[in-house]
Each structure stands twice: as C-alpha cells, then as structure tokens.
Amino acid sequence: MAKAAPSAGNRPKILVFSTNTISDPGIDLAGSQHMSYSPSVKVISVPCSGGIHPNWVLYALEAGFDGVFIAADGGDCACLPDCTARTARIVERAQGLLKERGSDPRRVKMAAICSVCSEPFVSHMRQFTEALSKL
Amino acid sequence: MIGKRIGAFLCHCGGNISDYVDEEKVRAAVEKESGVAVAKTFLFACSEASQEEMIRTIREEKLDGIVIASCSPKLHLDTFRAMARRSGINRYMYTQVNVREQCSWAHRHEREEATEKAIRLVRAGVAHSRLGVPLTDLRIETTPAALVVGAGVAGMRAALALSDMGIAVYLVEQAARVGGRVPAWGKMFPNDREGAEIVDTLLQAIRRRENITLFTGAEVVEKRGSVGDFSVKVRAADGTEEIALRVGAIVVATGFDPYLPAAGEFGYGAPGVVTLPEFRELLPAAEGKLRYRDREVRNIVYIYCVGSRQAAAKENPRPNLYCSRYCCTAAVHTALLAAGVDAGVNQYHLYRDMRTYGKNEILFEEAGRKGSVFLRYPDDAPPVVERPGGELLVRVRDVLLGGEEIGIPADLVVLVTGMAPRENANLVNVLKLPVGAGGFFNEIHPKLRPVETMIDGVFISGAAQGPKTLAESVASSLAAVSKGAALLLKGYVDLSPLVAKVDTEACAWCGECGNACPYDGAVERVRQGGKEVAYVHPALCKGCGGCVPVCPAEAVGLEGYTNDQVKAMIDALVREIV
Ligand SMILES: Cc1cc2nc3c(=O)[nH]c(=O)nc-3n(C[C@H](O)[C@H](O)[C@H](O)COP(=O)(O)OP(=O)(O)OC[C@H]3O[C@@H](n4cnc5c(N)ncnc54)[C@H](O)[C@@H]3O)c2cc1C
Ligand code: SF4
Ligand code: SF4
Ligand code: SF4
Numbered sequence: 001m002a003k004a005a006p007s008a009g010n011r012p013k014i015l016v017f018s019t020n021t022i023s024d025p026g027i028d029l030a031g032s033q034h035m036s037y038s039p040s041v042k043v044i045s046v047p048c049s050g051g052i053h054p055n056w057v058l059y060a061l062e063a064g065f066d067g068v069f070i071a072a073d074g075g076d077c078a079c080l081p082d083c084t085a086r087t088a089r090i091v092e093r094a095q096g097l098l099k100e101r102g103s104d105p106r107r108v109k110m111a112a113i114c115s116v117c118s119e120p121f122v123s124h125m126r127q128f129t130e131a132l133s134k135l
Numbered sequence: 136m137i138g139k140r141i142g143a144f145l146c147h148c149g150g151n152i153s154d155y156v157d158e159e160k161v162r163a164a165v166e167k168e169s170g171v172a173v174a175k176t177f178l179f180a181c182s183e184a185s186q187e188e189m190i191r192t193i194r195e196e197k198l199d200g201i202v203i204a205s206c207s208p209k210l211h212l213d214t215f216r217a218m219a220r221r222s223g224i225n226r227y228m229y230t231q232v233n234v235r236e237q238c239s240w241a242h243r244h245e246r247e248e249a250t251e252k253a254i255r256l257v258r259a260g261v262a263h264s265r266l267g268v269p270l271t272d273l274r275i276e277t278t279p280a281a282l283v284v285g286a287g288v289a290g291m292r293a294a295l296a297l298s299d300m301g302i303a304v305y306l307v308e309q310a311a312r313v314g315g316r317v318p319a320w321g322k323m324f325p326n327d328r329e330g331a332e333i334v335d336t337l338l339q340a341i342r343r344r345e346n347i348t349l350f351t352g353a354e355v356v357e358k359r360g361s362v363g364d365f366s367v368k369v370r371a372a373d374g375t376e377e378i379a380l381r382v383g384a385i386v387v388a389t390g391f392d393p394y395l396p397a398a399g400e401f402g403y404g405a406p407g408v409v410t411l412p413e414f415r416e417l418l419p420a421a422e423g424k425l426r427y428r429d430r431e432v433r434n435i436v437y438i439y440c441v442g443s444r445q446a447a448a449k450e451n452p453r454p455n456l457y458c459s460r461y462c463c464t465a466a467v468h469t470a471l472l473a474a475g476v477d478a479g480v481n482q483y484h485l486y487r488d489m490r491t492y493g494k495n496e497i498l499f500e501e502a503g504r505k506g507s508v509f510l511r512y513p514d515d516a517p518p519v520v521e522r523p524g525g526e527l528l529v530r531v532r533d534v535l536l537g538g539e540e541i542g543i544p545a546d547l548v549v550l551v552t553g554m555a556p557r558e559n560a561n562l563v564n565v566l567k568l569p570v571g572a573g574g575f576f577n578e579i580h581p582k583l584r585p586v587e588t589m590i591d592g593v594f595i596s597g598a599a600q601g602p603k604t605l606a607e608s609v610a611s612s613l614a615a616v617s618k619g620a621a622l623l624l625k626g627y628v629d630l631s632p633l634v635a636k637v638d639t640e641a642c643a644w645c646g647e648c649g650n651a652c653p654y655d656g657a658v659e660r661v662r663q664g665g666k667e668v669a670y671v672h673p674a675l676c677k678g679c680g681g682c683v684p685v686c687p688a689e690a691v692g693l694e695g696y697t698n699d700q701v702k703a704m705i706d707a708l709v710r711e712i713v
Contacts, residue, residue: 013709020208028207031236039248042255042708043237045208046696047633051680055689056701064709079679080653081569090684 011040012066012132014125017052018043018113023071026117033118037125048079049110050086057094057108058101067132068094069124071113084112104135139265140172142198143257144189146180146205148235155239157250161204164254164712170265172196180205186218193222200228200264204257206235225269227632227695232260255708262703270694272629273673277363277383279303279623284355284562287315288605289597289612290388291337294347296616297386302623304347305380307369311352313338315390316598319412321419323605324468324498333605350378358385358565359656361674362592363628384592384619387568387576388612389559391598394442394455394552401438401550402520407527410441410552411465418469421476427547432480435473436529436545437466438518439486443553443602446514457573459553459602463488464495466551467502474505482507483543485518485531511535520548554602566593567655575601586615589677591630594618633695634676635683641690642668648682648691658682 018024024045049072057068072087095105113121143165147153158176166174173196177185203215208231216226234253242249281297283290286308294306314334323330341347357368363383370377393412396403425432445454470482491499511534512518518531527545532538556574569589571577576595579587586594596612644667649658657675680693689698
C-alpha cells in the first residue's frame with residue numbers, strides 16, 4: 001500500500017444492512033473488481049430493506065458500531081413494491097430513537113445500492129467513514 | 136442454544152482467500168468460540184473430496200449445525216445446503232459466510248485487518264447457526280387442474296397445451312365469444328391467415344377435448360388458497376350462476392385494448408380520420424375500389440406511433456412511453472392488403488422508426504415495391520392533420536429531405552394506434568395481479584422470469600403482459616403453460632420455510648403486522664391460549680419481512696433473520712478478539 005491507512009481499529013466501525021438479491025451482488029461485485037474499502041465495514045444480509053427493525057440499528061450502535069448504513073433496494077425490489085418508502089420510514093424511526101438517547105442521527109444512513117453498484121457502494125463507504133470520523 | 140455443536144469450515148479458495156487472510160489464525164480464533172466443536176480449513180471447500188470430508192466430520196463430531204466461510208452465498212449456498220442434507224443435518228442449520236467477495240478480495244492490502252474481519256464474520260455465522268432452528272420446506276400437494284382467464288388466442292392455445300399434458304383446464308372468457316381481438320383483423324401477418332379462421336380451428340380443437348371446460352360470458356370473482364391449491368369462484372356475467380373450482384395454477388391471458396385517440400388527436404373525430412382497427416374493419420368489404428362513406432379513396436395517409444412512444448406533456452401527464460411493437464408491421468401489412476384491393480391507391484406512411492423487425496422486414500420491402508411511400512417524421516414534430524376547405528390535408532416534416540415541410544391531401548387518414556393496457560380492475564383485485572409502469576401486468580423479471588408474477592402459481596401471458604404480436608403472445612402463453620405444468624405435474628410444491636413467525640407469548644394482537652403486509656391473507660387474527668394473537672400463514676407469506684419493523688413487541692420475526700439472530704450477529708461482529 002502506498003500510504004499507511006489508519007489501522008482498522010481506528011477507523012469507524014460500520015454495519016451495513018444489505019439485501020440478498022439486490023445490494024449483496026453489488027457489494028460482492030466491489031470485491032470481485034478488487035475495489036477496496038475499510039475492513040471495519042461488516043455486512044448483514046436480509047431479504048428486503050423494508051424488513052429491518054429500527055431497534056436493530058439502535059442495538060448495533062449501542063453494541064459498539066459507529067454507524068449503520070442501510071442499502072435500500074431503490075425500486076427494484078421483488079418483495080415489497082414500496083420498500084424504498086418503507087425503508088425511509090424505518091430510518092426516520094431509528095433516527096428518532098437515536099435523538100431520544102442523545103445520539104447523533106447522522107450515524108444512520110440510507111442509500112440505494114443496486115446489483116451492479118460496486119462503485120457507488122465503495123464511495124458511500126468512503127464518505128460515510130469520513131463523515132463518522134468527524135462526529 | 137446451549138449444547139449446540141457447530142462445525143466451522145474455512146475455505147482457502149485456492150489462494151483467493153488464504154493469500155489475503157491468515158486462515159490458520161482465523162481457525163484458531165474460531166475454534167475457541169463457545170459452541171464451536173470443530174474448526175477446519177480446506178483448500179477448496181466445494182470440491183467433492185472436501186465435501187466428503189465435511190460429511191464425515193459432521194457425523195463423527197455429531198454436529199447440529201455448520202458454518203462455511205468461503206465465497207459469496209450466490210455461488211454455493213445451494214451446494215452446501217445439499218451437502219448438509221446429505222450429511223444428515225437440517226439444511227437450514229447451515230450458514231454461509233462470505234469471506235471472499237466481502238473480505239479477502241476487498242481488503243487485499245490489509246492482511247491483519249482482513250484476518251480480524253474474517254474472524255468476526257465467521258463468529259457472526261456461528262451465532263446465526265447456533266440460534267437457527269431446523270426447518271422444513273412447506274410441501275403442498277398440487278391440484279392437477281388449471282384456470283385460464285381470457286379466451287383470446289393466447290388463452291386458447293394455453294388451454295390446449297395444458298390439456299395435451301393431461302391437466303384439466305377451466306377456460307373463462309368474459310365475452311360471449313372466444314377469440315379476443317383477432318377475429319376482427321381479417322388476413323393477418325405474417326402468412327395472411329384469417330384471424331377468424333385461426334380462432335375457429337382452435338375452438339373446434341377445444342370442443343373435442345374432454346378435459347377443457349369453457350365458460351363464456353363469465354368472470355372470476357373470488358380466489359382463495361395458495362400456489363398448488365387455489366379455490367376460485369366463477370360467476371356468469373348476468374349473475375345467475377356461480378361455480379366453485381379448485382385449481383393448482385392460474386394463467387392470465389386477458390389481452391389488451393387498442394389505443395383510443397382523444398377527440399382532435401391527429402384530427403381524430405373528423406370524417407375521414409380513422410384508427411387502424413377501424414380501417415381493418417372497412418377492408419374486407421371492399422372490392423375493386425376502396426370506399427369510405429360512399430367516396431372513392433385515392434390517397435391514404437398512415438400516421439405511425441399514435442398512442443405509443445409518447446412524450447410527457449402537460450395535457451398528457453401519464454404518457455405511454457413504450458413502443459407497441461405490432462403496429463409498424465400491421466400498418467405495412469395493411470397497406471399490402473389495401474393495394475391488393477386497388478393497386479392504384481396512393482399510400483403515404485409517416486413513421487418515426489420502422490420497426491418491422493425480424494422476417495417482417497420482407498413486408499416492408501414489398502410494400503415499397505407495391506408503391507407505398509415512406510416519409511420519416513421527427514420525434515419532436517409530429518404530423519398535423521387539417522381540413523382547409525373541408526378536405527383533409529396532412530402536413531409533415533420529412534427528416535430525410537432535411538426537414539422540409541410537405542402537405543399531403545388525403546381521402547383517408549389512418550392513425551396507426553398502439554396497444555393500451557386493458558381496464559380490468561375487478562380481476563386485478565381478485566387475483567392481486569401486480570401492474571407495471573405501463574399499466575400492463577408485471578412479470579418478476581422480463582428476461583429471467585418472464586411469465587411468473589409475485590403471486591406464486593399465477594402466471595401472465597399474451598398481450599396482457601405488454602404489446603405483442605400474435606406469435607409473441609402465443610410464445611408467452613406457452614411459456615406460462617410450461618411453468619404451470621412443471622408445477623402441477625410434479626404433484627407438489629415446496630415452499631421456502633424462511634417466512635415470518637409470531638411469538639404468541641409476546642404478541643398482544645395490535646394488528647400492525649397485518650396492516651404492513653402487502654400479501655392478501657398472509658396475516659390472520661386467531662385466538663390462542665385465551666387471547667388474540669397474529670398468525671402468519673406460511674404458504675401465503677413471502678418472507679419479505681415487511682411486518683417485522685412495525686411490531687412494537689418484536690414478536691414477529693423471519694425464520695433465518697430473527698430479532699435474536701440479528702442481535703447475536705451484531706454482538707459477534709463487535710466483540711473484542713482476545
Ligand atoms: C389493428 C390490429 C391488427 C393486428 N394485426 C395483427 C397481425 O396481422 N398479426 C399478428 O401477429 N398480430 C396482430 N395484432 C396483434 C394481435 O391482435 C394480438 O397479438 C393478440 O390479439 C393477442 O392475443 P391475446 O389472447 O393475448 O389477447 P386478446 O386478443 O386481447 O384476447 C384477450 C381475451 O381475454 C378476454 N378477457 C379480458 N378480460 C377478461 C376477464 N377479466 N375475464 C375473462 N376474460 C377476459 C377478452 O374478452 C379476450 O377474449 C394486431 C393488433 C391490432 C390492434
Ligand atoms: S411498432 Fe412502429 S408504429 Fe408501433 S409504436 Fe413501435 S415504432 Fe411506433
Ligand atoms: S405487530 Fe406484533 S404484537 Fe402486533 S399483532 Fe403483529 S405480531 Fe402481534
Ligand atoms: S414477511 Fe412479508 S409476506 Fe410474510 S407476513 Fe410479513 S409482511 Fe406479510
């Protein structure tokens with residue numbers, strides 16, 4: 001590596017909720033194309049982003065993650081036709097819970113990642129890592 | 136959870152994983168995890184020999200669950216689930232952990248960090264398997280009968296093909312007659328067969344089949360049950376009679392509506408301005424000379440793409456963006472038929488793009504040879520139909536003449552109208568059919584799953600799916616038949632057990648899950664142990680999880696993604712590595 005990256009231990013820990021059929025392939029593709037992002041990013045896959053419980057987001061942040069990123073389906077979802085709107089509501093509720101606890105709502109982020117979205121995923125991870133470092 | 140024995144198998148993937156991740160370190164760390172009975176590494180986990188060794192290990196160590204850290208589950212989830220089954224453990228007690236695409240390949244320059252991440256990911260997999268429960272696919276015996284809705288050519292061909300395979304068919308047609316749109320067209324491309332004759336041949340064949348029951352003047356008014364075993368009700372249009380049927384699959388072939396221009400759209404409504412379907416009805420009666428309202432027709436002007444490929448505009452907020460596919464060929468073919476009646480008639484075709492694809496290109500060339508003149512108009516400057524002094528005049532800018540404006544006097548202006556989705560609100564409601572952006576019924580995927588819908592066991596076909604020529608409509612109806620028949624001839628369907636389940640202790644029936652669920656009948660209110668609780672019907676639940684986030688008591692969870700599993704995985708991902 002050209003420059004010494006801060007060790008994983010110092011980089012913000014990000015939990016990504018991703019979906020089996022839409023964003024997982026996009027995230028996989030990033031790896032297949034040997035694009036790199038912070039190893040502090042960990043992914044948990046679910047069938048649809050409209051099925052993520054806001055309590056999980058809260059739980060992850062309380063357990064030690066610095067940020068939670070929800071890869072929404074962006075309208076392609078075969079499970080729930082209105083899943084983007086549902087996911088947005090989940091994010092809102094999670095942010096509400098965070099505020100109640102005096103935590104920064106910017107620790108939760110949502111963006112559409114599709115099955116070929118390798119570059120957008122990597123750049124989202126870079127930006128979110130930076131944003132969380134500043135909080 | 137206590138007492139579960141988990142095996143963790145770590146794959147080197149040649150060097151694809153082990154070059155970037157210290158697999159021995161991962162193995163040693165994972166071996167110390169509570170619940171892990173054995174941790175091993177493999178050069179290629181997917182190889183026959185490795186799978187045999189895993190099976191031996193599972194049996195010798197009497198494992199209850201396994202975790203394999205390897206490539207993406209997209210590649211080998213099914214391979215390893217099958218291996219788990221062969222070994223004698225439940226295939227849902229297997230968890231695949233992606234340490235290749237999502238770890239070794241993404242962090243190739245950070246060996247230490249990648250190794251640490253792999254340890255955490257495998258630990259999360261172990262947590263997932265430890266909290267997993269053995270699940271069995273839900274097996275449903277199928278009823279060897281099918282319902283076909285709509286007896287146009289697509290529906291009739293579907294009925295015959297299903298009957299050929301020994302499947303009983305109920306063919307339900309709303310109109311008094313079968314055949315749909317086709318009998319109105321007279322001679323049809325590509326081989327000039329009469330539409331009515333095609334329909335008649337099919338009807339004769341259907342009448343000879345003992346296993347096809349045809350209902351005309353009838354409608355489907357109710358559907359219950361799920362894939363493999365639907366109960367439907369068919370009612371006579373006059374409301375006199377109602378019949379209950381049981382079928383295993385449903386094929387929808389309800390066709391399209393020809394686009395109807397608005398008054399004044401390209402002069403529509405003025406005498407001498409007709410749609411393509413209207414012109415087709417004039418044609419068969421004509422002999423020697425073409426006549427319209429007792430006047431001989433010398434000049435015909437066709438305007439293409441009417442009602443298709445529209446741009447959004449203030450007066451048309453929901454434009455038909457799609458190309459109707461059939462109309463270029465139908466218009467060119469119509470010109471050939473008209474030239475057949477009167478070789479001297481002048482025909483001008485004002486088109487945007489000539490989409491006489493495939494062999495239909497031959498018809499386009501032939502029309503040119505028979506005297507048709509083709510002028511291409513710009514996308515943003517469609518022709519204008521006027522009536523100065525009571526005679527029709529079409530003004531058009533010809534792209535190939537550098538945009539020069541030409542005026543063509545016309546006796547008849549034929550609007551080459553596209554296909555529009557057919558209004559079918561009742562059926563959509565009864566069958567819960569997904570409707571796509573253009574208003575036609577929506578398949579799961581246009582290329583990968585082109586006739587299946589989100590409702591298992593309900594298939595779509597023909598022009599009900601989107602604009603299609605007759606041959607394309609039949610091809611899609613036969614595709615729906617093979618999907619439906621494959622389901623019914625097997626005798627059963629296995630449904631994924633990864634569906635929602637309610638913890639009845641925690642549930643206090645608030646109804647939120649039912650409100651959030653988009654699938655009819657999946658959530659029911661039942662009485663249990665002296666209180667009301669939610670019950671999720673495993674055959675109707677799609678496992679989307681839409682009900683999960685709305686439950687205030689965290690009482691509903693998806694199998695394989697339960698609240699407990701997700702939280703345990705989160706813990707495992709952040710817990711310190713010692
Ligand atoms: C002017 C014109 C000319 C054409 N010429 C040609 C040609 O020359 N060659 C060619 O290949 N294609 C041609 N086509 C296209 C052709 O008409 C279609 O491909 C074909 O009709 C599609 O068949 P279908 O069975 O899917 O639909 P349809 O023909 O529309 O039949 C659908 C049937 O379903 C019934 N139905 C609808 N709703 C319900 C309900 N709720 N319950 C029960 N029944 C219902 C309808 O009553 C109808 O009988 C032409 C189209 C037009 C408009
Ligand atoms: S088939 Fe031809 S006339 Fe019909 S919409 Fe497409 S381009 Fe236009
Ligand atoms: S949302 Fe939860 S508590 Fe309410 S009915 Fe459904 S399962 Fe029961
Ligand atoms: S998982 Fe989806 S389909 Fe199943 S009950 Fe919940 S919302 Fe309905």
